[in-house]
Amino acid sequence: xxxxxxxxxxxxxxxxxxxxxxxxxxxxDIDTDAPLFGEGLGLDSIDALExxxxxxxxxxxxxxxxxxxxxxxxSVRAIAQYIVDNxxxxxxxxxxx
Amino acid sequence: MVQxxxxxxxxxxxxxxxxxxxxxxxxxxxxxxxxxxxxxxxxWELAGFDLASFFxxxxxxxxxxxxxxxxxxxxxxxxxxxxxxxKGGTWDFIAEHSMGIYAALAAADAITFEQGLAIxxxxxxxxxxxGEQDPGGMAAVIGLTSQTIRQICADVxxxxxxxxxxxxxxFVLSGDAKALEQGIALSMQQGAISAQRLPFTTPLHxxxxxxxxxxxxxxxxxxxIRPPRTxxxxxxxxxxxxxxxxxxxxxxxxLYKPVxxxxxxxxxxxxxxxxxxxMGAHNSLTKLIRWIDRDVKALSYxxx
Numbered sequence: 142x143x144x145x146x147x148x149x150x151x152x153x154x155x156x157x158x159x160x161x162x163x164x165x166x167x168x169x170d171i172d173t174d175a176p177l178f179g180e181g182l183g184l185d186s187i188d189a190l191e192x193x194x195x196x197x198x199x200x201x202x203x204x205x206x207x208x209x210x211x212x213x214x215x216s217v218r219a220i221a222q223y224i225v226d227n228x229x230x231x232x233x234x235x236x237x238x
Numbered sequence: 239m240v241q242x243x244x245x246x247x248x249x250x251x252x253x254x255x256x257x258x259x260x261x262x263x264x265x266x267x268x269x270x271x272x273x274x275x276x277x278x279x280x281x282w283e284l285a286g287f288d289l290a291s292f293f294x295x296x297x298x299x300x301x302x303x304x305x306x307x308x309x310x311x312x313x314x315x316x317x318x319x320x321x322x323x324x325k326g327g328t329w330d331f332i333a334e335h336s337m338g339i340y341a342a343l344a345a346a347d348a349i350t351f352e353q354g355l356a357i358x359x360x361x362x363x364x365x366x367x368x369g370e371q372d373p374g375g376m377a378a379v380i381g382l383t384s385q386t387i388r389q390i391c392a393d394v395x396x397x398x399x400x401x402x403x404x405x406x407x408x409f410v411l412s413g414d415a416k417a418l419e420q421g422i423a424l425s426m427q428q429g430a431i432s433a434q435r436l437p438f439t440t441p442l443h444x445x446x447x448x449x450x451x452x453x454x455x456x457x458x459x460x461x462x463i464r465p466p467r468t469x470x471x472x473x474x475x476x477x478x479x480x481x482x483x484x485x486x487x488x489x490x491x492x493l494y495k496p497v498x499x500x501x502x503x504x505x506x507x508x509x510x511x512x513x514x515x516x517m518g519a520h521n522s523l524t525k526l527i528r529w530i531d532r533d534v535k536a537l538s539y540x541x542x
Contacts, residue, residue, distance in 0.1 A: 162528055186380040186432035187525045190407060193381070193431060206429045 144225040145218065152199075153220050160195040161188050173217045189214060196220070202227040245512025246330035248471075249319065249345065250523045252516060253336030253497075254304065255311045256437055259519040277320065277351065281313045284355050304369075304438050305362040308337055311518065312358045315341035316351060318517040318541045327539075329515070331506060333471045335523055336402070336443065336497050339489065345517070346466035348485060353461060357489070360457050365440050365493065368450045374441030376401060376412045377422050381431035383407060390428065394420040401443035402497040405529045410436070410497075412444040447494040454490040461486070473497045476505030499523075503530045515539050 154168035157177075161184070175181040178189070192214065193204045202224055204210045213223040315338065334342035337358070344354035379387060384400075387409045391398045396417030402410035411421050418435070425433035441447060463485050469478040472488060474495055479485050503526075506514070514536040516523045521538035528536055 162532070185525075186378075186434075187408060187522075187529070189431050190380050191529070204431075207426060207431055210431055 145221045149221045149224065150217055153217050153224070156195050156199055157182075157192065157217070160191045171217060175216060177214055177216060184214075192220075196224065200224045200228055246510050247328060247513045247515065248331040248333050248506050248511045249322070249329045250514055250516045250527075251315050251319075251332070251334045251338035251342040251345065252311065252518045252520065252523050253338045254438075255307050255314075255518075255520065258307070258310065259314065275317045275320070277313055277316050280351075281309070281316075281355060284352060285309045285359050302366060304440070305359070305366050307437060308358055308362045309355070311337065312341050312354060314541050315518045316344060316354070318519070318539050319345045321541070322515070322517065322539050327515075329468060331471055331509070331511060332466070332468050333473070333502055333506060333514075335473055335499050335502075336492075338518075339473070339492065341517065342470055343463070343466070343485065346468050346470045348464050348466045348470070349461070357458070357461065361454055361489070361493075364450055364453050364457060365442065365447075368447065369439035372414075372446070373439055374412065374414045374444075374446060375418045376410055376436045376438045376442060377418055377425075377433055378436055379409050379411060379422075379425045379430050379433045381407055382409070382425060382428055384409075386428055387411070387425070390421055390424045393424065396420070397441075397444070397446055399441070399444040399446075400496060401441075402499060403501070404497075404499045404526050406500065408526060408529065410443070412438075412441040413446065414441065442493060443496050445494055451490045451494060454493065455486070458486045458489055471502055471506060473499060473502050476501045499526060500530055503527055507531060507534065513537075 150173055151168055154171045157163065157171065158166055158168065171182065178184045189210060193210065196202050196204065204213055213219055319341065332342050332346045340354045340358045343349045344351050349357065384403070384406065387400060391400060391411065394413075394417045396414050398411055398413035398417040398421045400409055401412035404410065411418060413421065422433040422435070463482045465480055465482070466478075471477065472479050474492070474497060476498070479488055503514075512534050514524070514527045514534060516536070516538040518538070519541050524536045524538045527534065
C-alpha cells in the first residue's frame with residue numbers, strides 16, 4: 142500500500158460523504174478497510190456513479206469499466222490506492238491528447 | 239405583502255421494489271416479523287396472499303414474485319404516507335414513478351386505500367399473465383449516456399427499448415428476454431457501471447405491452463376515480479393528471495409508455511419545489527433526485 146497517506150484516506154472519506162450527501166456521517170464513522178457496497182456502508186450502483194464522477198473531478202482519475210470499479214471501490218483504502226496508482230496516468234493521457 | 243420564503247414540497251411514490259424489504263422481515267429473520275400497521279392487517283387479507291408463503295418461498299422460483307413485490311410496494315408507500323400525514327406533514331404536489339401511481343392516487347384521495355390495493359393486484363395479475371405468454375424482462379443500466387443506450391437498443395437482435403429515463407446516466411431497458419441479455423452484455427462492454435436484470439418477467443413500459451392495454455381498460459371500467467385533491471404529476475408528461483377518464487387512460491397507457499422521471503423532476507423544480515420526500519421503504523428515487531439536482535433537499539421518509 143505504498144504511497145497512501147492518512148491525509149488522502151481522510152480526503153476520500155470526505156469525498157464519499159460530500160458526493161453521496163451522507164450528512165449524518167462524519168469521516169470517523171467510515172471504516173477505512175470495510176466494504177463500501179452491499180454490506181458496510183451499503184452503497185449501490187447509483188452511488189458508485191456519483192463516486193466515479195467525484196474521483197474524476199477531484200483527482201482526475203477515471204474508472205473505465207465495472208471490473209476496474211469493482212476493485213477500486215472495495216474500500217476507502219482501495220480507492221486511495223487507486224488514486225495513487227492512476228493519478229499521473231490521467232495527466233499523461235491529457236498531455237498526449 | 240408577506241412572501242413565504244420556503245419552497246414547495248413534493249411527496250414521491252416509488253415503483254416496484256426489487257426484493258422483499260428488510261422492514262417486512264426477510265426469511266432470515268423468521269418471515270413473520272412484519273411492521274405493525276393496520277394497513278398490513280387489512281392489506282394482506284384483501285390481497286389474498288398468505289404471509290408465510292410470501293416470505294418463505296424461494297424468490298427465484300416464485301412466479302408471482304413481481305406481483306407480490308408490487309403489492310408490498312403499495313402497502314409500504316401507504317404506511318409511510320399514513321405516518322407522515324399523522325405527524326402533521328404537509329405537501330404541495332404528489333409525484334409517482336412507474337407503478338408508484340397506485341399509492342400516489344390513494345394519497346391524493348382520488349381512490350380509497352382498498353381500491354388502490356384492488357387496482358394494484360388486478361393490473362398486476364394482467365401483467366403477470368402477459369409475462370407467461372410472452373416472457374420478457376427489464377434491466378437497470380447505470381453509467382452510460384442516452385446516446386449510447388439508444389444505440390445499444392438499435393444494435394441488439396430483437397425488440398429492446400428504453401423504459402425509464404431516470405437521469406442523464408440512469409436508464410432501464412425493457413424488451414424480450416434474448417434482446418435484453420444482449421443489451422446487458424453490450425452495456426457492460428460499453429463501460430456501464432452496472433447492468434442488472436430486475437425482477438420482472440414482462441417488458442413493462444415498452445410497446446410490447448400495448449396488447450394488454452384494452453384488458454386493463456376493461457378491468458378499470460367499474461372503478462370510481464375522483465379528481466386528485468393535490469396536484470398529481472404524471473411520470474411522462476410532467477403535468478398534473480386531473481380527471482377520471484384521463485387517470486384511467488394513464489393507468490392503461492403507462493404500461494406501454496416509458497417513464498421520464500428526469501422530466502418529471504425538472505417540471506417540479508420549475509414549480510418552486512425545493513424538498514422531495516420519498517414515501518416507502520427505500521431511497522431509490524431520493525438517489526435519482528440527488529443526481530438530477532444536488533442543491534435540493536431529497537430524503538426518504540421510510541416506514542420505521
